[in-house]
Amino acid sequence: MTARIYQPTKTAMSSGMAKTREWVLEFTADTPKRIEPLMGWTSSHDTQAQVSLRFPTKEEALDYAEAHGIDVIVTLPKKRRANVRTGGYGENFATSRRGAWTH
Template identity: 40%
Template sequence: MASVMLRSTSLLTKNSGAAWLVSNISTSSSKLSDDIKVKAAQKEAPLLKHDLALINPGEVEHRRRLQGYITVTTPEVISPISGIPEEHIKERRVRIYQPPRNCMQSGTDNINVWEIDFDTRERWENPLMGWTSTGDPHSNLKVQFNNKDEAIVYCEKNGWKWFLQEKTTKQMKPKSYGVNFSWNKRTRASTK
């Protein structure tokens, strides 16, 4: 819409000066219609983002392709590009397990995780102090996962052979403190 300044002769001030009014004039080429259905059916031109308006169509197509997801049909193996030497990848076995509960007073903290642990490699002993050393960077590495499936996928991506060690649970028998003092032959200590 454009604004036009119109001089009104009907509005005169006391000083006999002319007053100015501002009126809006439509500059579009559309025909005015009183029918609401016709106005609702009219389509507006699509708005373009200002940064995309001046680039060529090839660049627009390239940006559109970059926003999508890349699908990989082959299994993902990152070991060739990870930079880890081959001797740490090829003959490596990984144990996937649930660590036992800490015997301190931590209760049930950190017991629902899965860890991976690497097999031990050659070690040598320091003759002076008796300490053992290794050149293996994975010897003390422990990585935690939320479930065993994540750990399996991680091992397969890195090209490691893995085996799953399930947690063995014992059936706990209900016991009470009064059993220690029950009067039967099995628990009673003889004084003779």
Template identity: 40%
Template sequence: MKVRVYKPAKNAMQSGQAATKHWVMEFEPGAKKVADQLMGWIGSTDTRGQVRMYFETLEEAQAFAAKHKLIADIEMPKPRKLQLKAYADNFAFKRVV
């Protein structure tokens, strides 16, 4: 059984990084999602798709996967590129030559 281990990205609408501290483990989809004929809801018979586990470190997630004989696909987080900006830069005089 395959699982995906990753560190979630920062929410683009917020400046905080609280949701990016833990590692997340999700199971790969095991069944196709189908639309309900009457209501139009999307559903599946695979209940593992609803499970999301959080770990403090990558090593804990790897140990859990090894203990339960899961194949872990690890996605390493990309480094952040900070662009330091100041409000005063909007009003700075820039000579055009």
């Protein structure tokens, strides 16, 4: 049984960083998915692939995996650099703005 430990990234549809601070332990699928002949849906007999556990720290996730005999693959997050503008949002409405207000 193999699992993956990672820290999720923010979704592309939001600018917030909610649910990105925790670490996630997800089991990898042991058997390939197959197509149901009646409805055409994708299915699997591996129910462990549906399990997703959340931990506050990476160390707690590793301790859990070690205590339960789970082989893990740890994926470290790539931190993004801060996008800080000097004027901030108020710069859009400044009277000393050089360019035309286009929005």
